[in-house]
Amino acid sequence: EADIYQTPRYLVIGTGKKITLECSQTMGHDKMYWYQQDPGMELHLIHYSYGVNSTEKGDLSSESTVSRIRTEHFPLTLESARPSHTSQYLCASSGDRQTNYGYTFGSGTRLTVV
Amino acid sequence: GEDVEQSLFLSVREGDSSVINCTYTDSSSTYLYWYKQEPGAGLQLLTYIFSNMDMKQDQRLTVLLNKKDKHLSLRIADTQTGDSAIYFCAETPISGGYNKLIFGAGTRLAVHP
Numbered sequence: 001e002a003d004i005y006q007t008p009r010y011l012v013i014g015t016g017k018k019i020t021l022e023c024s025q026t027m028g029h030d031k032m033y034w035y036q037q038d039p040g041m042e043l044h045l046i047h048y049s050y051g052v053n054s055t056e057k058g059d060l061s062s063e064s065t066v067s068r069i070r071t072e073h074f075p076l077t078l079e080s081a082r083p084s085h086t087s088q089y090l091c092a093s094s095g096d097r098q099t100n101y102g103y104t105f106g107s108g109t110r111l112t113v114v
Numbered sequence: 115g116e117d118v119e120q121s122l123f124l125s126v127r128e129g130d131s132s133v134i135n136c137t138y139t140d141s142s143s144t145y146l147y148w149y150k151q152e153p154g155a156g157l158q159l160l161t162y163i164f165s166n167m168d169m170k171q172d173q174r175l176t177v178l179l180n181k182k183d184k185h186l187s188l189r190i191a192d193t194q195t196g197d198s199a200i201y202f203c204a205e206t207p208i209s210g211g212y213n214k215l216i217f218g219a220g221t222r223l224a225v226h227p
Contacts, residue, residue, distance in 0.1 A: 006156075031213055041200055041220040050213065090156055094213070102147050102204075103215055105156035
């Protein structure tokens with residue numbers, strides 16, 4: 001079944017550790033996105049990609065980095081996690097005419113940095 | 115600039131209708147969307163409307179679009195406790211090449227008995 005997957009669902013990690021949040025989609029979508037969602041619910045775009053080897057920073061400045069080596073895979077990396085990085089991270093993809101270019105979201109990764 | 119605004123909270127009684135409102139600024143938006151987010155989950159596309167339509171109905175959901183006032187609403191008929199969630203309105207402005215959705219801050223719908 002075509003879908004978008006994020007792992008892990010929950011992650012608790014110590015300050016200073018390097019982490020990678022995984023995002024994969026099986027829909028063949030060219031466009032992929034990372035959002036950070038704060039406790040007040042609002043979504044902030046932090047990275048996006050319109051295809052392989054294309055990555056751009058979003059509207060909210062983030063210390064994280066992303067890569068897009070394969071169409072289906074869009075991982076997000078934090079080189080040195082800090083408590084201020086504690087948040088929910090949502091990955092999405094788009095490009096499907098069936099949804100009229102709306103986004104399909106993964107289930108999210110809830111990151112807690114202690 | 116692009117902006118989407120929603121009221122933050124709505125409380126309704128089970129069985130009543132819920133109406134969630136949204137205003138947007140970019141009249142070039144081609145599609146407008148409603149997403150639902152349940153606790154601890156990602157966003158799920160509920161419905162969308164093309165900008166040349168005034169209304170779209172899908173079972174218990176009715177979307178109304180007033181392009182002149184740049185106002186979008188989502189009506190949920192016979193609201194159930196399972197409808198309790200956060201609802202996001204989103205637009206696709208031409209400035210983003212129709213590639214980037216601009217989301218509102220979300221409306222938290224609480225359904226009580």
